[in-house]
Amino acid sequence: MKNKKKKNNRKAKLGIALNYIKESRKEIYIGIILFIFFIFIGFIFSSSLSFLDKYLAEIMSKTKDLSRFPLFWFILKNNVLTSFISLFLGIILCFMPIFNAITNGLVIGYVIKKVALTAGYLELWKLIPHGIFELPAIFISIGLGIKLGKFIFKKDPLDSLKEYSYKSILVFILVVIPLLIIAALIEFILIIFAK
Numbered sequence: 001m002k003n004k005k006k007k008n009n010r011k012a013k014l015g016i017a018l019n020y021i022k023e024s025r026k027e028i029y030i031g032i033i034l035f036i037f038f039i040f041i042g043f044i045f046s047s048s049l050s051f052l053d054k055y056l057a058e059i060m061s062k063t064k065d066l067s068r069f070p071l072f073w074f075i076l077k078n079n080v081l082t083s084f085i086s087l088f089l090g091i092i093l094c095f096m097p098i099f100n101a102i103t104n105g106l107v108i109g110y111v112i113k114k115v116a117l118t119a120g121y122l123e124l125w126k127l128i129p130h131g132i133f134e135l136p137a138i139f140i141s142i143g144l145g146i147k148l149g150k151f152i153f154k155k156d157p158l159d160s161l162k163e164y165s166y167k168s169i170l171v172f173i174l175v176v177i178p179l180l181i182i183a184a185l186i187e188f189i190l191i192i193f194a195k
Contacts, residue, residue, distance in 0.1 A: 017174045020167040021140060027150075028143030034101040035139065042109020049110045056111070063191075071191065076184035079134060083141035083176050087168055090145025091161070097145030104138065129190065134183035137176045144168050 021028070042049060063074055082100065089096035115123050148168055154160035 013170050014174050016167060017170040020144070020171055021175065024140075024143050024147045027146040028139055030146055031097065031101050031142030032139050034098065035105040035142070038102050038105025039109040039112070042106040042111075043113045044109075046110050046113040049106065052107060052110050055107075068188075068192065072184060072188040075187050076180060079137070079180045079184060080177060083137055083180065084172065086138065086141040087145045087148065087172055087176070088165075090148040091151070092149065094146045094149030097142040097149070100138075100145075101142045130183040130186040132183075133179045133186065137179035137183065140171060141176055144171060 063071060066074060082104070086097040086100040112124060144164075148161075148164045151157050151160040151164055
């Protein structure tokens, strides 16, 4: 009986999370558009973004000597932290999710151009498998972060903040983290087999 109640409670919370994602479609689309636009900017103006080499080299040096589980944990922790910041720091007038959409887009555009020039466009297929799970998680986080920041414009800001925060926590735990775990696992497998 207790297990059935727990299962129904989990189902109800997942339903609330999925409905909230649906309700936030407009903000998620804004995040996607910003992200894609800045991928193009990063790709086109890659020669002006060479300062990113230092940032990328730092990430590579952090992962270079990691054994299997620490590598998986590093990838997962990095993605969860980025999504968490995008979502919950949206409270500061949507600034953080918008900033994350722009910077992540720029970095990916820059990396795409760099990989294409050094190894050819066929190398980019390696980004696709984990991107199928990682990008939706990031887009959802950015979109919900933008929505969270809009609480200030509501008739009852405090109630809206409580509602948005609760639903955002559900989405983060029940949707975003599972997607990021799958993405990290795929990325980890690809890195291990590439060695």
